[in-house]
Amino acid sequence: xxxxxxxxxxxxxxxxxxxxxxxxxxxxxxxxxxxxxxxxxxxxxxxxxxxxxxxxxxxxxxxxxxxxxxxxxxxxxxxxxxxxxxxxxxxxxxxxxxxxxxxxxxxxxxxxxxxxxxxxxxxxxxxxxxxxxxxxxxxxxxxxxxxxxxxxxxxxxxxxxxxxxxxxxxxxxxxxxxxxxxxxxxxxxxxxxxxxxxxxxxxxxxxxxxxxxxxxxxxxxxxxxxxxxxxxxxxxxx
Numbered sequence: 001x002x003x004x005x006x007x008x009x010x011x012x013x014x015x016x017x018x019x020x021x022x023x024x025x026x027x028x029x030x031x032x033x034x035x036x037x038x039x040x041x042x043x044x045x046x047x048x049x050x051x052x053x054x055x056x057x058x059x060x061x062x063x064x065x066x067x068x069x070x071x072x073x074x075x076x077x078x079x080x081x082x083x084x085x086x087x088x089x090x091x092x093x094x095x096x097x098x099x100x101x102x103x104x105x106x107x108x109x110x111x112x113x114x115x116x117x118x119x120x121x122x123x124x125x126x127x128x129x130x131x132x133x134x135x136x137x138x139x140x141x142x143x144x145x146x147x148x149x150x151x152x153x154x155x156x157x158x159x160x161x162x163x164x165x166x167x168x169x170x171x172x173x174x175x176x177x178x179x180x181x182x183x184x185x186x187x188x189x190x191x192x193x194x195x196x197x198x199x200x201x202x203x204x205x206x207x208x209x210x211x212x213x214x215x216x217x218x219x220x221x222x223x224x225x226x227x228x229x230x231x232x233x234x235x236x237x238x
Contacts, residue, residue, distance in 0.1 A: 003135055003137055003138070004110075004112055004135070004137060004138050004141065006135075007133065007134065007135035007138045008088060008110060008112075008138070010134075011088060011132055011133065012088060012089060014132075014170045015088075015089055015092075015132075016089065016091075023201065028201075028204075029204035029205045029208070030197070030200040030201040030203075030204040030205070032204075033195075033200055033204045033208060033211050034194055034195070034197065034200055037193070037194060037195075037215065038159060038193065038194065038225065039072065041191075041193055041225050042157070042225070043076070045227065046076070049155075053077045054073060054076050054077040054078035054123075055077045055078065055079065056079070056082070057078060057082060057122040057123055058082045058083075058084075058120065058121045058122050058123070059073050059078055059082060059083050059084070059121060059122065059123045059124075059125065060084045060085070060086070060116070060121045060123070060124045060125070060149065061073075061083075061084070061085045061086075061124075061125045061126070061127070062086060062111045062124065062125070062126045062129055062142065062146065063086075063087055063088070063111065063126060063127070063128075063129035063132075064085030064086060064087050064092075064093075064096060064106070065087060065092050065096070066092055066095040066096045066099060067085055067095075067096035067099050067100040067104070067106070069125060069127060070083050070085045070096070070100050070104055070106075071099065071100055071101075074100075074101055074104070079103070080100075080101040080102070080103030080104050081103040081104075081105075083103075083104045083105070084104065084105040084106070084107075084116075084121075085100075085104065085105070085106050085107075086106070086107050086108065086109055086111060086114070087108060088108070088109070088110065088111070089108070090108045093106050093107065093108045111129070111142050111145060111146075112138055112141035112142055112145060113141075113145070114145045114148075114149055116149050117149070118148050118149060119148075119149065119150070119151045119152060120149055120151070121149050121150055121151065121154060122150075122151055122153075122154040122155075123150075123154060123155060123156075123157060124146045124149060124150045124154070124155075124156045124157070125156070125157040126142075126146070126156070126157070126158060126159070126160070127159045127160070128159065128160050128161065129142070129160070130142065130160050130174050130182075131160050131161040131171045131172055131173060131174055132170065132171055133172075134170075134172055139174075139182060140182060143182035143183055147183065147185075147186065147230055150230055151230075152230055152231065154229075154230070155227045155228065155229045155230075156183070156186075156227065156228040156229075157226075157227060158179070158190070158224065158225065158226045158227065158228060159193070159223060159224070159225045160174055160223060160224060161173045161174065161222060161223055161224075162174065162175055162176070162192065162222065162223060162224045163222055174224075176188075176190055176224070179224070179228075183228050185230070185231065186228045186229055186230050186231065187228065187229040187231070188226065188228050189226050189227050189228075190224045190225070190226035191224070191225055191226055192218050192221035192223070192224060192225075193221055193223045193224065193225035194215070194221055194222055194223040194225075195211055195214055195215035195220055195221060195222075196220055196221070196222045197222065199211075199214060199220065
């Protein structure tokens with residue numbers, strides 16, 4: 001088994017064996033606070049691009065899971081037939097098909113070898129995919145494929161951990177320099193985002209205001225949110 005295939009098999013095994021985690025339910029104040037914070041920042045960024053609407057834009061999400069962000073893109077104005085998502089895990093794709101609008105294109109496969117034409121999407125998104133990959137060559141292949149399928153005037157949306165999780169050896173933080181090396185030749189704009197989840201889980205049920213105050217401190221943010229353009233500059237998310 002090649003390094004790439006072995007790493008993909010490891011990822012499948014890790015996520016297949018992972019039990020349901022109630023911390024990631026919308027009824028949990030901490031989860032709602034984190035997700036709504038990401039939404040606000042993404043929408044702030046989209047308001048700065050031209051045209052600001054997602055209508056008419058073709059969107060692909062790598063590692064779409066059960067399709068949360070795909071549904072958000074449709075809610076924000078993208079037509080369902082212009083939205084596509086892929087995931088390594090077949091069971092996640094099956095669930096996504098039951099939750100997403102019928103026109104959304106969903107498929108299971110490897111993002112290191114996308115069965116898609118070059119320069120065919122206006123937006124290519126990934127949310128916490130790269131930090132689940134421990135094998136460097138697979139990261140490079142994913143980055144290369146994302147750059148291949150995005151249009152020259154399109155962009156990549158990035159959201160991922162910038163720090164390691166000391167309690168989870170199956171994820172590895174990815175810093176600014178590594179992101180820039182993965183997308184060599186592109187214009188990378190990143191902003192720290194998301195209050196550290198342990199703090200959010202401790203405080204959100206008591207005070208959203210306190211979470212908002214602490215999230216304003218860059219050192220307490222654990223993720224990068226940003227945009228990568230194939231060859232041009234772009235405004236950062238606010």
